Amino acid sequence: MTKILLVEDNEENRDMLSRRLTRRGYEVVIALDGGQGVAMAQSETPDLILMDMDLPVLNGWEATRQLKAAPATQAIPIIALTAHAMVGEREKALEAGCDDYDTKPVEFQRLLGKIEAFLGKEASS
Amino acid sequence: MKNQDKTKEELIQELESAHQRINALEALEDDHKRAEEALRQNEERTRLIVESALDAVITLDAQGLITGWNPQAETIFGWSREKAIGRRLAETIIPPQYREAHHRGLQHFLATGEGPVLNKRIEITALHRDGHEFPVELTISPLRSGETFTFSAFIRDITERRRAEEALQRAKEEAEAANQAKSLFLTNMGHELRTPLNHIIGYSEMLQEEAEEAGQKEFIPDLQKIRGAGKDLLGSINAILDISKIEAGRMDVSLEIFTIVPLIQDVVSTIKPLVDKNANTLQVHCADDLGTMRADLTKVRQALLILLSNACKFTERGTITLGVNRELVDSAAWIRFRVTDTGIGMTPEQMGKLFQAFHQADASATRKYDGTGLGLAISQKICQMMGGEITVESTLGQGSTFTISLPAMDVRG
Numbered sequence: 001m002t003k004i005l006l007v008e009d010n011e012e013n014r015d016m017l018s019r020r021l022t023r024r025g026y027e028v029v030i031a032l033d034g035g036q037g038v039a040m041a042q043s044e045t046p047d048l049i050l051m052d053m054d055l056p057v058l059n060g061w062e063a064t065r066q067l068k069a070a071p072a073t074q075a076i077p078i079i080a081l082t083a084h085a086m087v088g089e090r091e092k093a094l095e096a097g098c099d100d101y102d103t104k105p106v107e108f109q110r111l112l113g114k115i116e117a118f119l120g121k122e123a124s125s
Numbered sequence: 126m127k128n129q130d131k132t133k134e135e136l137i138q139e140l141e142s143a144h145q146r147i148n149a150l151e152a153l154e155d156d157h158k159r160a161e162e163a164l165r166q167n168e169e170r171t172r173l174i175v176e177s178a179l180d181a182v183i184t185l186d187a188q189g190l191i192t193g194w195n196p197q198a199e200t201i202f203g204w205s206r207e208k209a210i211g212r213r214l215a216e217t218i219i220p221p222q223y224r225e226a227h228h229r230g231l232q233h234f235l236a237t238g239e240g241p242v243l244n245k246r247i248e249i250t251a252l253h254r255d256g257h258e259f260p261v262e263l264t265i266s267p268l269r270s271g272e273t274f275t276f277s278a279f280i281r282d283i284t285e286r287r288r289a290e291e292a293l294q295r296a297k298e299e300a301e302a303a304n305q306a307k308s309l310f311l312t313n314m315g316h317e318l319r320t321p322l323n324h325i326i327g328y329s330e331m332l333q334e335e336a337e338e339a340g341q342k343e344f345i346p347d348l349q350k351i352r353g354a355g356k357d358l359l360g361s362i363n364a365i366l367d368i369s370k371i372e373a374g375r376m377d378v379s380l381e382i383f384t385i386v387p388l389i390q391d392v393v394s395t396i397k398p399l400v401d402k403n404a405n406t407l408q409v410h411c412a413d414d415l416g417t418m419r420a421d422l423t424k425v426r427q428a429l430l431i432l433l434s435n436a437c438k439f440t441e442r443g444t445i446t447l448g449v450n451r452e453l454v455d456s457a458a459w460i461r462f463r464v465t466d467t468g469i470g471m472t473p474e475q476m477g478k479l480f481q482a483f484h485q486a487d488a489s490a491t492r493k494y495d496g497t498g499l500g501l502a503i504s505q506k507i508c509q510m511m512g513g514e515i516t517v518e519s520t521l522g523q524g525s526t527f528t529i530s531l532p533a534m535d536v537r538g
Contacts, residue, residue: 012324016331023334090379105323105359108330 002119003027005046007037007063008081009055013104017050020108034058038066041073048118049078050111052104053093061096068097077118081106181280187273189214189231201261201282203254218280220252234267235274243267248283260287308373315366319359326355364499368482371506378421378510382535385415385460388422389449392429399437405445405466412450418460419534424507428515431500432464432527440468440524451533458533459513465526471519479517480505504529 004026008014018028029044031037035057041049049067053060060080067073080093080101093101099118102111175182175193181201184193194209202209202218209217215224234240243265251261262281267274329352336344370376389411400407418425429447436445448463471479482502505515513531 010320012327016324016327020331020334023338105319105327108327 001025001027002048003029003044003046004115005029005031005037005040005044005049007031007034007040007049007055007060008052009033010052013052013106017106024112032056034060034063037063038073041067041076042070046076048115049076050081050115051078051098052081061092064093064096064098079111079114079118178279179281181278181282183214183278183280185214185276185278187235187275189228191217192275193277198280201253201280202251214278218251220250220258223250240265240267251280251282259284304373308369308375311366311369315362318362322355322359322362326352326359329355361497364497364503367503368499371503372482376507376510378424378507380419380421380511380534382417382419383422384417385449386411388426388429389447392426392433393447395430396433396437399434400445403437403441403443405437405440405443408444408446410446410448414451415449415460416451417533417535418531420511420531421507424511425529425531428504428508428529429462429464431504432462432515432529435500435527436464436466436468436525440466443467443524458535460531460533462529462531463526464528465524467524470521470523470525471517472521476517476519480515 002025004021006014006018006021006028008017008030009032014030014032018030021028029040029046031040034055037049037051037055038058040046051060051064055063058066064078064080067076067078077099078097080096080098081104082090082093082101090101100114102114175195178195178197181198182193182195183191183198186192191209191212191214194204194206196206198209199205204212204217215227219227230240230242234243244267246262246264248260248262250258251263252258260283262283264279266277268277329348333345333348333352336342336348367376389409393407393409396407433445433447444467446463446465448461448465450461452459452461480501482499501515508515508529508531511531512534513529516528516530517525518528519525
């Protein structure tokens with residue numbers, strides 16, 4: 001089963017995304033902050049990470065930098081979830097090493113398309 | 126006797142020449158008197174000018190003692206002419222803490238002929254006879270007379286001007302601070318409003334999916350209404366945040382090259398429900414050579430949707446036309462998006478305020494047609510940020526045409 005690590009501190013966002021992804025047949029594991037996200041990326045070896053950027057303990061950008069610097073986790077695609085209102089968030093996310101980004105509130109079909117694009121690529125390569 | 130040797134003619138000649146010399150002397154004396162009179166009049170005129178000047182005019186000798194003090198100087202500094210003449214200037218109008226510097230400046234000038242504060246307008250602090258200090262504008266000019274110098278000073282009390290400048294500066298700072306506070310407030314409020322709203326929208330979507338899966342179709346229209354109302358509210362909140370970002374200069378554009386036709390298809394499918402709502406028909410004409418453009422895709426989409434949703438809102442059982450073409454203007458390629466409707470149209474007066482924030486065509490329209498009145502202001506600003514603009518033509522009762530013109534800026538352009 002394809003495993004997605006969702007790093008998100010907001011309870012409702014976490015609940016909605018994880019339930020909808022689970023309904024579509026993904027296994028979803030959850031981290032509540034950036035530090036936990038980095039640890040779980042190592043222990044759970046997910047196929048893809050959805051990373052909120054505005055996280056406690058360790059923010060999403062720093063967590064991404066650490067994951068992309070470590071040989072064990074650098075190949076896992078990371079989709080950044082950025083706040084819609086913020087200027088320059090997209091550039092900041094890509095600079096930190098995120099493979100793609102989507103804005104919050106998540107438009108689920110669009111996000112699903114991005115997830116499938118990565119996992120499809122993974123499978124065919 | 127020698128004189129007796131002179132002839133009568135010679136004596137007459139001498140007498141005449143003496144007479145001529147006397148005449149010449151008298152003429153000289155007249156000239157001198159006229160010159161003196163002219164000088165006196167001139168001095169009188171100068172004195173009157175100095176007396177009536179709105180600036181204090183003070184003259185000094187090389188020792189820094191006051192030799193001239195006009196009525197305005199009496200008014201500004203509180204010293205009468207009788208009291209002031211002969212006093213040391215420094216002790217009269219210069220506050221104690223600056224006297225040493227003044228003295229050094231004077232000595233330096235007398236020794237070297239250099240004076241950095243001479244012959245230019247400077248602003249300094251002056252001392253009134255009653256002890257209070259106030260700002261003045263001052264010009265000091267040295268005048269050489271023989272081996273020594275005198276100085277003339279023109280001084281203007283700028284207390285009022287300074288006060289006005291400070292009030293203006295304070296008002297400006299306060300306005301800027303208030304505007305920043307407003308922007309910050311809106312950003313925070315936006316977050317506070319959007320977060321729960323996004324949960325409402327997200328959970329209604331989820332419930333809709335779950336109702337579909339569970340075969341409980343009767344809930345779906347209601348859930349769609351919740352989601353639709355949530356989306357409308359989100360749109361209004363985003364419009365308010367956009368305009369505040371534009372006003373705060375924090376809106377940015379990120380340019381990318383994209384193909385135009387898919388954008389049009391996406392916009393048309395998004396706007397379809399609104400077209401149907403007022404029983405309108407949508408016609409789309411895309412030129413064959415549209416190709417690509419370099420712009421902020423999200424913002425072009427946003428501007429197009431604003432124009433189309435306005436067209437839908439103000440038209441009933443009519444036709445809305447979206448035409449897109451590529452034009453060359455001075456060998457630069459432009460993309461024009463035209464949105465034409467057969468709706469209520471506008472008067473020239475209504476069109477004048479169209480692109481101002483918080484305005485709908487008129488106040489009564491606000492009652493009949495909902496909306497924040499921000500859409501066109503936002504669209505115009507974002508098109509301008511991409512180097513283009515929106516123009517409008519309209520006839521009351523017949524409809525309107527809004528045209529977005531944007532530079533294509535792609536490889537072909």
